[in-house]
Amino acid sequence: MKAVFTRPRSLTDGATHYCPGCIHGVAHRMVAQILDEMDLADRTIGVSPVGCAVFAYDYFQCDFQQAAHGRAPAVATGIKRAVPDSFVFTYQGDGDLASIGTAEIVHAASRGEKISVVFINNAIYGMTGGQMAPTTLEGQKTTTSPAGRDLADTGNPIRMTEMLATLPGAAYLARGSCHDIKHLRATQKYLKRAFEVQERGEGFSMVEILANCPTNWGMSPVESLQWMEENLVPYYPLGEFRSPEEVE
Amino acid sequence: MYHEILIAGFGGQGVMLMGQMLAYAGMKRDLNVSWIPSYGPEQRGGTANCGVVLSTEPVGSPVVTEPSDCAVMNLPSLTKFEPAVTPSGYLYVNTSLCPDEVTRDDIKVVRVAATEEADAMGNARVANMIMLGAMMGGLEGLPFEVMEEVLPDVLPERHHGLIPVNLKALARGREIFESAE
């Protein structure tokens, strides 16, 4: 008999606190599967953000540090410098990484810090109740942009991956999406490449993953996936933005 | 004994080194010593000074505001620090660069044409050592020979060839002090 579905060893047993239909659980699973495949978990230290994924330490079977809001790349830098033979990844949302933590992410990338960043972009603050994020789209309604995001007032949504792609220290940068199976598979491939880049000591790596937030978007999970495809993906193009092969 | 020493001049005259050498000398003769530079934007403006305390008592503030022994290597320093010298304290003036006369009569003034003397010795850069040699005349507890031990400590090894010329300059300063007394 062939098992078609098993829990990755790098995930703990038990339910997560995430809302029904939220993609965080899927993203956790993708990360864990690669930790399994590459046999990394026993020398991995994960860094959890402030935001919905704050409890990520409860879900991964590896050592973890919980970081202050936006500071995960700095914390990861300290860990990696202290234990150079470890595998270090941060798991951050868009408020954490693209708003309060912009300095830390830019400089970790610029230094070519040998860490991997999993960046979940769902264009909204989830944990605090659906406020506008730096990645919120034009016209998107949030609890702090009730009439829809007005670009004249709040500026344009930030494309972090493209921004970091200007930095030579960023060895691997890709953006994937979770709105369907095909894109999930591509995203998983990106994650693996990002982790391999760290393992080979080639520099900083990050995978941005477009994700949903059915609760704060006010949609059913299915509607949210469709909204992602129709709205997020066109503004945030998918693919690899930088890879060591491309640099060579 | 509690000497509060202030040495002032412009950047490049070696006033920081003068102060450090006095502090090293005191350390080698078991005195309590401290050295502190003026720091911050003022050091960018071209003037620099440092404070040194040499004492048989524990050193209080290392910052010297009322020097008992003060050396001024240029005119702005003379203008600034002449009023600060404690009554009956020593003021050592580099007359080569200070055309103005000292106006106070309650302090001991030692005039040292340090820059001209250094030129006469064929090395303009030892003006600070000439001044330092003069200053040592007024500091009891610091025998002149201690500088033979200090110079190898404060000069980088590649400059150790310059120790004899520095000692000669120090000795010239000492002579000037003695002839002024």
Next chain:
Amino acid sequence: MSERQLQMVKGNEAVAEAAVRAGCRHFFGYPITPQNELPEYMSGRMPEVGGTFLQAESEVAAINMVYGAAGAGVRVMTSSSSPGISLKQEGISYIAGAELPCVIVNMVRGGPGLGSIQPAQSDYFQSTKGGGHGDYRMVVLGPATLQEMVDLTYEAFDIADRYRNPVMILGDGVIGQMMEPVRFPDLMDPDTLPTKEWATKGRRDREELNLINSLYLDPDACWAHNQHLARKYAEMQENEVRYEVVHGDAEYFLVAYGTTARIARRSMTDLRERGYDVGLVRPISLWPFPEKAFRDLADRARGYLAVEMSLGQMVEDVRLSVDSSVPVAFYGTAGGVMPHHADITQQMEDLIRGTGDDR
């Protein structure tokens, strides 16, 4: 041994070398006057001993790098001066909450705001009463000489490890910039230090997973964590009090720490030469504050004069430590101006005369 010879060293470099001697091999910092010689020294010294020096993008990043490295079990230090220490407060609160050992150096300058770059002691409240959010404490040590700063820095790493808590060396612009003769302790090999079983270095062969965390969402769990911290802080108060009393048989006492204590000591000498019965209480640990020093003097002390380079911060702890019937006067200068010993002497004379003592 030549290692133990007296050397003339600048304060900022002395702290740095003391940290290296104590087995610190990781330093994260950001430039700010008047402590720049410290990171500059580390940038040259760390590579010599196989350590890490990293100039962070900000003080905020630097303290969070300290968090990460401390959580990974290594001896780690950061340094800054007042405005930069304000930026580090978020990280310090997290470090205290997650119970991570590290040493933080503050070469205090005049404030508030950008203030001045000259010496001050106006970060006493920030250092000893919290600074960041939440009920936390850290051991704060205020050295008065470079030798004491070297010895306390060396010890600070042990204290930090013992309690899994941040320790602060509270200096000022003068102590950072001055040179004094110093003897350094021997160089410690960090590999000989006890293993930190709680550290996150990757699970390796460990049975349990390790977690560095300050989040306790359930208020009862957070309360229990706070109670645990409180027990730890009580232990520090029991064991980590440090102070010096000079002329403990005197009637009147100057109270001062750090650079100011050096100046006050000179005033004490002047006053005693003039026949006044004056001693000095010099707190070395500012938290825990040496209340015991004042309890022990309660029978004889007729008055105290607290002197600080601030508008009056430590004086509050002095007042909490003495009987309310004994006068506690204050004299201070702030913003980067240092008190003059003659002014302190005058203030003490006024205090003694004011309490009806004729001489």
